[in-house]
Amino acid sequence: MRAFLIWLAAALALAAPARAFETTATSAWVYDVATGTVLMEKNADVPLPPASMSKLMTLTMLFEALHDGRYTMESTFPVSVEAWRMGGSKMFVEPADRPSVEELIHGIIVNSGNDACVVVAEGMAGTEAAFARQMTARAAELGMTHTNLTNSSGWPDPEHRMSMHDLGVLAAYMIREFPELYEKFAMTEYTYKGRVPSNANNRNPLLRLGTGEWTADGLKTGHTQEAGYGLVGSAIQDGRRVIFVISGLDSDRARAEESERIVNWAFRDFAMNRLVPAGETVLEAPVWLGTETRVGLTTRNGVNVLVPIAVRDQVRVEVVYDGPIPAPIAEGAEVARLVVTVPGRPDTVTPLLAASAVPEAGFVGRLRGAVMQLGQRAISAVTG
Incomplete structure (x- = not known):
């Protein structure tokens, strides 16, 4: 399971503090x-x-x-x-x-x-x-x-x-x-x-x-x-x-x-923030045994977050997925989640979709990927 922190946009840096x-x-x-x-x-x-x-x-x-x-x-x-x-x-x-x-x-x-x-x-x-x-x-x-x-x-x-x-x-x-x-x-x-x-x-x-x-x-x-x-x-x-x-x-x-x-x-005392516009790529995730080594992650409708101004500096945003993501990957398939954590409120979870299709690699590509994976495991064993 991979989790990647995303730096919040400057839109969250608002001025006046919120009041109870x-x-x-x-x-x-x-x-x-x-x-x-x-x-x-x-x-x-x-x-x-x-x-x-x-x-x-x-x-x-x-x-x-x-x-x-x-x-x-x-x-x-x-x-x-x-x-x-x-x-x-x-x-x-x-x-x-x-x-x-x-x-x-x-x-x-x-x-x-x-x-x-x-x-x-x-x-x-x-x-x-x-x-x-x-x-x-x-x-x-x-x-x-x-x-x-x-x-x-x-x-x-x-x-x-x-x-x-x-x-x-x-x-x-x-x-x-x-x-x-x-x-x-x-x-x-x-x-x-x-x-x-x-x-x-x-x-x-x-x-x-x-x-x-x-x-x-x-x-x-x-x-x-x-x-x-x-x-x-x-x-x-x-x-x-x-x-x-x-x-x-x-x-x-x-x-x-x-x-x-x-x-x-x-x-x-609450500010609406457009964290991810509709159609925009959030990040790229690694792909396992595909014709492409990475796939873009996007949302269907974008992500808007309502943030209490008092805790604007404590908001945490993560992209969570099991990776690398195995091919084949269909365009629009749900492959990850965007999790927004605001103190004192339930997490907001938005599905992340594959921005493009990634077919499974041919025999040579799969063989190359397997060799690379074995090499990475060997390095981990030596350094771990």
Whole structure:
């Protein structure tokens, strides 16, 4: 087994030191999308009351139905008396209305309409209870292992639970799979049929910050007496996206301040570094009994590493393989691994591929290689 250290690029030599971050949220999960790096977790796998943040699962079910053609944006749903009577945040639909899918999406995202969620649930599954069972099953399929939903809106229920990790997984799925629909999470206001509710403006505090350094574009706030104030949020800076989920704050103001602090920390105290551009040769490895004595090692998509600035001088990068690599070698075959070790975080392991094919040598070439190998062993025996 061979391991070769690689000197890190000067891009890692950044200036300001990173600060330790302690969140005032009772539960939190912060995630860098491009590298799949969890930046922070606090009670992240504890099932908690998600309040209106669980509306993201209702929207996911509707988004999936749009993608597979069961509905269009112009499809309409009836409004039951049960939906009309829902309390809390409302879109203010009435039994005589036939809101479209697009209107309901706006009503859920911006107005956090509990009534709109029930309309969707009944329209898609017949009853809200049946829809909740479908959501719970779908959540499990998406890898959300601490989710059990009993209603479509996040209405308080002792069995209605999600972890902050699960909500983050769901947010990442929505952003990745439904980019054209995800854009709607940046809407700041919406009113259905001129009925002006008190919640006509999106409660997401980050959408109106306009810091100039980063831009927030989603996703959903939540609040009940039991859950406290929470937020599933996402922001972008220079093409880098961060998703975060917090819960248990004691006020709307505390939620806004903590959300801004988390986003600033995630962008300022971690740096994205392109360690290996896509297609670039990392190094050349020796080949055993091939028509060529060496083969280039490359990656399929390049290697990007997210580095906490505080430990930038402690990052270790190795290329690991069993060598020399025996011929024949197919172009694109996985023959080595690039291992990046960042203190305090799991190793990042990227497959390294053969940059070109190396056929097996003919009889004379194999004979020459065998003689050279025997000579090297003899030298080792004498000097060892």
